[in-house]
Amino acid sequence: xxxxxxxxxxxxxxxxxxxxxxxxxxxxxxxxxxxxxxxxxxxxxxxxxxxxxxxxxxxxxxxxxxxxxxxxxxxxxxxxxxxxxxxxxxxxxxxxxxxxxxxxxxxxxxxxxxxxxxxxxxxxxxxxxxxxxxxxxxxxxxxxxxxxxxxxxxxxxxxxxxxxxxxxxxxxxxxxxxxxxxxxxxxxxxxxxxxxxxxxxxxxxxxxxxxxxxxxxxxxxxxxxxxxxxxxxxxxxxxxxxxxxxxxxxxxxxxxxxxxxxxxxxxxxxxxxxxxxxxxxxxxxxxxxxxxxxxxxxxxxxxxxxxxxxxxxxxxxxxxxxxxxxxxxxxxxxxxxxxxxxxxxxxxxxxxxxxxxxxxxxxxx
Numbered sequence: 592x593x594x595x596x597x598x599x600x601x602x603x604x605x606x607x608x609x610x611x612x613x614x615x616x617x618x619x620x621x622x623x624x625x626x627x628x629x630x631x632x633x634x635x636x637x638x639x640x641x642x643x644x645x646x647x648x649x650x651x652x653x654x655x656x657x658x659x660x661x662x663x664x665x666x667x668x669x670x671x672x673x674x675x676x677x678x679x680x681x682x683x684x685x686x687x688x689x690x691x692x693x694x695x696x697x698x699x700x701x702x703x704x705x706x707x708x709x710x711x712x713x714x715x716x717x718x719x720x721x722x723x724x725x726x727x728x729x730x731x732x733x734x735x736x737x738x739x740x741x742x743x744x745x746x747x748x749x750x751x752x753x754x755x756x757x758x759x760x761x762x763x764x765x766x767x768x769x770x771x772x773x774x775x776x777x778x779x780x781x782x783x784x785x786x787x788x789x790x791x792x793x794x795x796x797x798x799x800x801x802x803x804x805x806x807x808x809x810x811x812x813x814x815x816x817x818x819x820x821x822x823x824x825x826x827x828x829x830x831x832x833x834x835x836x837x838x839x840x841x842x843x844x845x846x847x848x849x850x851x852x853x854x855x856x857x858x859x860x861x862x863x864x865x866x867x868x869x870x871x872x873x874x875x876x877x878x879x880x881x882x883x884x885x886x887x888x889x890x891x892x893x894x895x896x897x898x899x900x901x902x903x904x905x906x907x908x909x910x911x912x913x914x915x916x917x918x919x920x921x922x923x924x925x926x927x928x929x930x931x932x933x934x935x936x937x938x939x940x941x942x943x944x945x946x947x948x949x950x951x952x953x954x955x956x
Contacts, residue, residue, distance in 0.1 A: 603659055604950035607880040611928065611943055614873055615652075615936075618929035619644055624836065625857040626850035626931065628843045640850055640931055647933040651940035658944025659951070666945065667892055670723040677716040680709035681746040698750045708934035710747045710755045715942050717743060717763060718899035725770035726892040733776060736767055754910065754924040760784065761906040766899050818853065819914075819921045821846040825856035826867075826916065833863030850931040852923040855915045871912065874927070878905045881946055887953035897949050900942045 623641035630639040666673075684690035684697045691699040691706060700707045717740075724732075740763045747756045764784070768777055825841040828834065839860045842849045849857055859867040881901025888894040904927050911926045913919045925935045 601951055601953075603947040604880055604884055607877065607884070607943070607947065607950065610873055610877050610880065611655075611940075614870075614877070614928040615648055615940075617870070619648060620836075621854055621858055621929060622850050622931045624839070624861070625842045625854055629850070632844070643933070644931055644936070647936045650933075651937040654937055655940040655944035655947070658941050659947035661948060663893055663896060663945050663948045663952070666719045666896070667723045667726075670720040673716045674720045677709060677713050678743070678746070680707070681713060681743070684709060684750060696750050696752065698752055705933065708932075710750065710752055710759075711934040711938045713743055713747065714755075714759060714762060714903055715900075715938050717759060718766070718896065718903060718942070721763060721766045722892055722895035722899055725766060725895055726890070733772075736763075740764075754922040757922065758903070758907050758910065758924060762899060762903050765902040765906070766895060769898055770895065818847050819917055822853055822856040822915050822921075823917060825860040829860040829863040829867070831864050833859070833861045833866055836861050848923070851925055852911070852930065853915070854930050855912060855926055858929075859915075870929075874904070874908045877901075878908075884946055884950045884953060888949050889952050893949045893952070897946050900946050903942070904939070 619641060622644045623638070626640035627637045630637050630641075633639075680700060683700055689700055690697045691701050693699065698708055698710060700709060740760065744756045744759055747759060764780070821841060825839065825846060828840070834840075839857050841860055842857055846853050846856060855867070855870075858870060862869075878901050881897055881904065885894045885897035885901065888897055907924055907927050910919070910922055911924050911930075914921045914924075925932050927939055928936065
């Protein structure tokens with residue numbers, strides 16, 4: 592099986608490559624900047640987190656290159672095995688000695704040389720599987736679709752990880768409706784899904800406190816609403832042009848998760864409204880290039896793949912940013928390419944590699 596077919600390809604989308612490289616390098620700078628205090632506190636080494644992030648960025652870049660030269664049609668053949676393997680990994684997080692319990696959750700697997708978060712892998716694998724499935728004409732597949740997505744999301748929910756579950760749901764339903772589902776089904780499912788998400792937030796005491804403090808930020812200022820109050824304080828103190836790169840005050844242990852879920856607050860504080868808007872525009876540009884590549888894809892499978900990966904970036908970025916500015920209750924999800932984290936960075940760069948491969952084979956329109 593020839594997985595390369597180099598002679599049939601044109602150059603990859605350089606605009607996408609440049610924008611992803613710029614975001615990733617900026618993320619490396621911000622991971623260092625936001626993690627100095629906690630790196631000294633926990634590891635007595637101010638470079639600990641940036642060193643780890645740099646290692647993951649190198650591995651992710653290598654993965655991106657490899658995926659960009661593998662013919663994306665290969666993933667169609669491996670869609671089902673990849674899905675089954677991912678479900679096994681999602682189950683494995685609950686096995687003592689295999690799964691890693693931290694911060695009140697079981698979301699990771701100790702692989703020896705590294706720690707893997709299967710929920711991050713599930714995003715990419717579900718995009719591949721649904722793209723392969725939906726690129727074939729089929730009637731009355733709503734029931735099977737709901738069963739599949741329910742199984743994957745259910746495993747992520749009980750880790751527990753509501754934020755990632757919402758992202759996976761969003762990706763799955765975007766792909767489902769882009770595949771030609773009727774507007775009637777959308778109108779039927781949207782309120783049901785919204786009710787389920789709200790219900791899951793209400794039944795969990797921790798999530799319920801997050802919801803109530805979102806509705807009234809004066810409640811529990813030193814508890815459930817502390818993080819979002821500190822995020823807003825950081826963004827507000829940045830003003831129009833920011834306090835200056837490296838001069839954040841929130842990173843000195845005032846803001847929880849400053850180098851992961853809350854990194855946008857440090858960005859807004861240091862480079863201000865203008866800089867934050869520039870970062871948002873860069874994400875919009877990446878998503879637009881992905882949609883443009885999807886439009887030029889040579890077949891439906893490639894189109895669905897590019898749409899799914901681009902929608903994944905758009906949904907995850909939107910949830911992180913909306914949480915940061917209190918448009919929705921705070922949800923702990925990383926900001927793509929910028930937040931500290933190995934699984935998220937490597938898997939997302941691998942997905943971008945697939946989009947680049949699609950761009951190599953795309954039609955000239």
